[in-house]
Amino acid sequence: ERGRLSRLRHTPAVTLDGQKVELLANIEMPEDAPGAVLAGAVGVGLFRSEFLFMGRKGDLPGEEEQYQAYKKAVEGMQGLPVTIRTIDVGADKQLDDSISDAAHLNPALGLRAIRWSLADPAMFLTQLRAILRAAAHGQVNLLIPMLAHASEIRQTLSLVDFARAELDNRGLPYGPVKLGAMIEIPAAALTLKIFLKYFDFLSIGTNDLIQYTLAIDRADESVAHLYDPLHPAVLRLVAETIAECDAQGKGVSVCGEMAGDITLTRLLLGMGLRSFSMHPAQILAVKQEVLRADAARLAPWAQRVIEAEDPASMLAK
Numbered sequence: 001e002r003g004r005l006s007r008l009r010h011t012p013a014v015t016l017d018g019q020k021v022e023l024l025a026n027i028e029m030p031e032d033a034p035g036a037v038l039a040g041a042v043g044v045g046l047f048r049s050e051f052l053f054m055g056r057k058g059d060l061p062g063e064e065e066q067y068q069a070y071k072k073a074v075e076g077m078q079g080l081p082v083t084i085r086t087i088d089v090g091a092d093k094q095l096d097d098s099i100s101d102a103a104h105l106n107p108a109l110g111l112r113a114i115r116w117s118l119a120d121p122a123m124f125l126t127q128l129r130a131i132l133r134a135a136a137h138g139q140v141n142l143l144i145p146m147l148a149h150a151s152e153i154r155q156t157l158s159l160v161d162f163a164r165a166e167l168d169n170r171g172l173p174y175g176p177v178k179l180g181a182m183i184e185i186p187a188a189a190l191t192l193k194i195f196l197k198y199f200d201f202l203s204i205g206t207n208d209l210i211q212y213t214l215a216i217d218r219a220d221e222s223v224a225h226l227y228d229p230l231h232p233a234v235l236r237l238v239a240e241t242i243a244e245c246d247a248q249g250k251g252v253s254v255c256g257e258m259a260g261d262i263t264l265t266r267l268l269l270g271m272g273l274r275s276f277s278m279h280p281a282q283i284l285a286v287k288q289e290v291l292r293a294d295a296a297r298l299a300p301w302a303q304r305v306i307e308a309e310d311p312a313s314m315l316a317k
């Protein structure tokens with residue numbers, strides 16, 4: 001099976017009815033980039049930058065160190081686009097205790113991701129400058145996690161502008177970036193118009209979207225059986241986000257675990273999804289599903305799955 005799959009590495013991901021599909025990689029360190037290219041990824045859809053910050057004692061990486069790391073990822077992708085997500089710490093991704101206090105009552109609902117960044121603008125600006133500088137070396141997209149409020153969006157965008165102004169003042173080169181937001185809080189999916197107004201592209205984070213839609217802690221084993229990607233509420237939020245982006249001609253991808261699950265590839269294609277970002281090891285198997293799929297015929301079926309009381313029973317067939 002592995003050998004057969006590896007022959008698909010250079011085969012473009014196109015459905016039977018000619019729909020082009022983009023298969024991207026999720027990476028955690030710059031060193032993962034060459035492996036992503038080898039796995040057949042046509043870019044990085046999610047570089048989880050927090051991994052540069054985790055497992056460190058007492059200090060965070062400064063601008064220069066971050067710039068070198070992002071540049072390495074960009075160069076490792078050999079001209080393919082790299083979507084760098086700003087730091088998403090808190091909840092399931094904790095920093096060392098000496099840097100941030102993990103003892104919050106409910107970390108998943110607490111100072112996490114963009115909330116943490118906006119609470120420490122100097123830290124956030126350092127990261128933004130490093131990413132903008134890396135964008136001088138290749139195609140970089142800047143992705144913001146965990147946004148829910150229009151005020152957070154406006155604050156974030158003005159800090160991006162401020163970071164550019166700081167680089168101008170210092171005479172340092174930087175490149176253009178497309179700006180994207182993660183849709184991973186139900187409130188964001190339900191107010192998508194605001195996100196469509198401000199951002200160039202959107203990326204659906206199903207791991208958190210499931211957690212926050214179903215009120216199931218994604219890290220709590222005792223409720224893992226209720227963590228259901230196929231809950232009709234989750235499917236509706238994902239499908240409506242894809243459809244609204246399509247209608248506006250905005251790029252949208254799924255970068256949560258659902259994107260790499262081959263039992264869900266046909267359903268996501270049927271919803272209209274044409275961009276999937278996943279662990280590199282899953283790319284060839286998902287590509288095989290894409291090559292066998294007829295997207296036009298999947299669309300009405302996907303609609304019935306979304307509306308079903310028990311969507312899982314419809315996938316089994």
Ligand code: PEP
Binds near residue numbers: 088204205207256
């Ligand atoms: C997600 O929430 O689906 C996602 C891709 O981000 P993370 O898993 O890093 O929270």
Ligand code: MG
Binds near residue numbers: 145184205207208
């Ligand atoms: Mg997330």
